[in-house]
Amino acid sequence: MLPLNPALAATFRPPVMEARRWLAGLSFPPERPLINLSQAAPVEPPPDPLRRAMAEAALERPDAHLYGPVLGRPELREAVAGEWSRAYAGAIRPEEVAITQGCNQAFCAAIQTLAAAGDEVILPTPWYFNHKMWLDMQGIRAVPLRCGPDMVPDPAEAERLITARTSAIVLVSPNNPSGAEYPGETLRGFFDLARSRGLALILDETYRDFDAREGAPHDLFADPDWGDVLIHLYSFSKAYRLTGHRVGAVIASPAHMVEIEKFLDTVAICAGQIGQIGAAWGMANLRDWLAGERAEILARRAAMAEGMAALPGWRVKGCGAYFAWAEHPFDMPSSELAQRLLREAGVLLLPGTMFMPEGDAEGARHVRIAFANADRDGIAALMRRLEAFRP
Secondary structure (H helix, E strand, O other), rough: OOOOOOHHHHHHOHHHHHHHHHHOOOOOOOOOEEEEEEOOOOOOOOOOOHHHHHHOOOOOOOOOOOHOOOOOOHHHHHHHHHHHHHHOOOOOOOEEEEEEEEHHHHHHHHHHHHHOOOOEEEEEEEOOOHHHHHHHHOOOOEEEEEEOOOOOOOOOHHOOOOOOEEEEEEOOOOOOOOOOOOHHHHHHHHHHHHHOOOOEEEEOOOHHHHOOOOOOOOOOHHHHOOOHHHEEEEEEOOOOOOHHHOEEEEEEEEEHHHHHHHHHHHHOOOOHHHHHHHHHHHHHOOOOHHHHHHHHHHHHHHHHHHHHHHHOOOEEEEEEOEEEEEEEOOOOOOOHHHHHHHHHHHEEEEHHHOOOOOOOOHHHEEEEEEHOOHHHHHHHHHHHHHOOOOO
16 A cells, blocks of 8 residues: 555545535436535636637747746736736835746745744634645644634734744635635734734735725735735636636745745746736736626625525625625534535535534534625525525
8 A cells, every 4th residue: 555645644635526526416407407606716718808819829929838937927927016016005026926826826835935844824714725725734733713703803813823833824805715805904913913923924815806895905015024024825717717727926025936936846837828828918908807807796795695684594704705604594514504405405505614623613504605606696596595495
């Protein structure tokens, strides 16, 4: 029998893939098709102009098929630096941007520069499961930070969890899985805490394009020494529907970029060229289209909040970006409820147990609904099925 890395064996299997396995042997009649709200990903391909630009690059640009710079194509790094500097009223240079194979790889790269086996990283709960999985695989302890009733974490509570082994605090805003949009003052509080204790603050803003607030959600990049504390993560997957092309970004100090480059060169050499070309083209040409995408997601958010408010016994704790985090009214754990909803109501969502420490009672009481995958008619159908469900 082959040897097995115990750190890898100790973490759980990918939750979305686990949920897909529940579909085995099931069928759904045309009059009541499956409502799949399990994965936070666009279900449509990129818009036609973007696909055409990528196809033209594939046909006409030889470099689209070759290795590129480990830290990303210069034009995309420059575009991110310029756009983020304007959006956050800060000063970000292209050399402080790296392009990664999706945002998950950006997170892995950031953690790899900060922590080693035996160290600790603070994660608010409910947490994004892939963050927890990567920490497990590295032998790094994920320290859970329970959020308040508004699903926003408190810097003062985080400070109580800091030990000599703590390396970083990780925040996701707008949040996956809760949908909560962290106030600017909360983010500033965590930034100041991290600075005062010599820690890194990793801020994942994958869903920044779908924040309901106008203007910059924080002013952290306006701090001239932001690179001493902050590592920012982003994904092009949601904004431009580039999920299959795996294009993400990490913004960090030049000193950290030296270390990030080592990691990226080892695990992938570089992000895919065609995806990077598409992301740069999208940034330059799809501003109005992206505004329309945001408006549609916000409309779905409003439909979700309104529909859930009318469901007896259900209580939404957070709702934003692609997600609702909801407390269910049933006398069963969410791990059982999710599978029964699939079999009996044709609804696939993820149980809260997939986003919480093992055995945490809050996980058993909640579910994550990735409502961005359903249009407003689909959300209305979801409400009817949840209301009719009688376990």
